[in-house]
Ligand SMILES: Nc1ncnc2c1ncn2[C@@H]1O[C@H](COP(=O)(O)OP(=O)(O)O)[C@@H](O)[C@H]1O
């Protein structure tokens with residue numbers, strides 16, 4: 299019988315998976331990098347090897363629409379992620395208290411997470427609907443609104459409205475992660491702090507906060523990475539409109555590559571987005587490592 | 594003058610009464626130990642004193658101040674938890690100084706106090722470490738140190754040594770006793786370990802099913818246990834209980850005969866002939882293992898089932914006619930084998946008489 303060393307066995311076992319990953323991820327990535335240096339156009343195959351050097355990148359970084367979309371994205375990310383964190387942590391603190399109906403509420407928390415993004419987007423588009431939308435009906439009936447609004451048709455409002463839909467879907471993730479962290483806090487610690495003379499607020503800062511800060515920051519970075527790539531909810535709700543007010547980087551890349559069929563320049567945009575994502579992921583890994591060191 | 598006073602304290606969780614009619618006065622500087630089997634309500638009682646648990650009914654006084662409604666933070670009572678409950682992200686110095694920081698003491702005053710406590714507990718060289726970087730025994734010291742920070746009137750300790758290994762437990766036990774002498778603080782100590790209770794306590798409170806079974810000094814509990822529960826709980830190995838019957842002698846005196854043996858002894862019933870000693874009654878005679886002395890003329894007979902050699906002592910387990918797994922404790926090494934027959938003699942002052950229900954019968958054995 300042939301005997302392998304441990305390392306050889308490991309490599310043998312990894313090979314099938316590595317082949318698939320290289321095929322599915324590596325090849326397209328290399329192809330994208332290649333295209334980003336060409337003037338490739340979907341409609342004319344001959345352009346795929348027309349080499350243009352760094353021209354695509356230079357153009358991309360000077361393109362005000364692309365820079366606008368980065369700004370939109372940053373706006374969307376900061377609004378939705380900060381709201382998700384705040385709401386998520388508050389909801390987790392609430393659901394960590396003992397009260398009747400807690401189990402039911404905890405179960406309901408999964409619901410938005412379980413909903414496919416596209417379904418969530420459709421649902422909120424209906425809620426925001428200018429003619430029959432529930433939001434208009436609600437606000438006019440309680441007297442907060444005089445007449446029906448086109449929530450997604452207003453360039454000043456649209457990004458906020460999309461952010462709300464995103465927050466509703468994603469705050470439960472933060473809440474669940476926080477709740478799990480809260481449940482690891484020993485009751486003794488809270489009681490010890492009480493006897494040491496800490497009031498509710500001091501107990502939060504000395505016992506609860508240190509226990510949840512690491513998991514919550516992981517949730518923060520995860521959500522930031524996800525929110526930065528936001529695409530489907532925009533695609534379904536606004537298609538980047540009105541007046542490009544909800545156009546995010548991913549949507550910009552999509553438009554450039556597939557609507558305008560400029561694969562070459564689209565690829566360069568995509569790689570810039572990848573670079574920014576990579577920075578976010580590096581932060582994430584650093585946080586994970588830090589968390590591992592403290593516990 | 595009392596430090597703490599519990600009057601008719603009761604506690605129920607829903608329909609379940611876990612603490613019943615506790616009456617107890619604790620003197621300033623006293624070391625009181627609550628002892629009892631797991632689940633008997635020791636922690637609940639301690640937590641009610643600390644203010645972490647409401648009192649269902651009864652009165653709780655601290656000195657001459659009614660305190661059942663007083664919030665935990667205002668009782669001037671500190672507690673050491675079984676799990677130590679140290680703040681994991683704070684250094685040991687910060688942990689010990691935390692109660693003082695909350696009391697808004699100036700920094701240098703806090704530092705002085707922390708140094709003082711650290712030197713009492715030999716923690717000076719560790720003050721910059723975090724709880725995760727020290728051993729269990731050291732964590733235990735820090736937890737005690739934190740409880741000392743505010744010079745509380747009363748320090749509560751809930752099974753503080755049960756997470757330590759045997760050697761460390763012994764060492765900490767001795768240190769706690771020293772610390773108590775040094776600080777003259779009132780301490781209430783909860784344990785399920787009767788050895789800890791016997792060695793540390795000025796006074797032991799034995800709890801059984803949420804009720805006080807007996808209160809007394811360690812020796813009182815050892816010498817005059819009020820019932821078989823206390824008798825069996827205090828002392829190791831536990832007291833043997835032999836069934837016995839009450840006979841009447843010609844001389845009008847009553848005598849007790851341990852059933853299955855010809856060990857018969859007289860009891861003094863002249864002064865208060867108790868009802869429990871009616872002729873023909875079944876009672877129980879308790880004999881501690883250390884009072885069973887092997888003797889060829891001994892009247893308590895049995896067959897050895899097993900022995901345990903501890904070096905300093907030997908435990909001999911034997912079956913008599915009426916009870917299984919009785920145990921005798923002999924000084925030194927005993928060369929006896931399972932299967933052999935053995936006889937024990939007992940000095941009559943070491944008999945404890947209990948009714949068949951388990952309550953102590955008063956008169957002295959003659
Ligand atoms: N919060 C609670 N809710 C309901 N029952 C409790 C609670 N705390 C303790 N008990 C019950 O009270 C009894 C005494 O518990 P405890 O004081 O912890 O015992 P001990 O410390 O002597 O082991 C146990 O039967 C326990 O199950």
Ligand SMILES: [Mg+2]
Nearest residue numbers: 635636637752
């Ligand atoms: Mg307990």
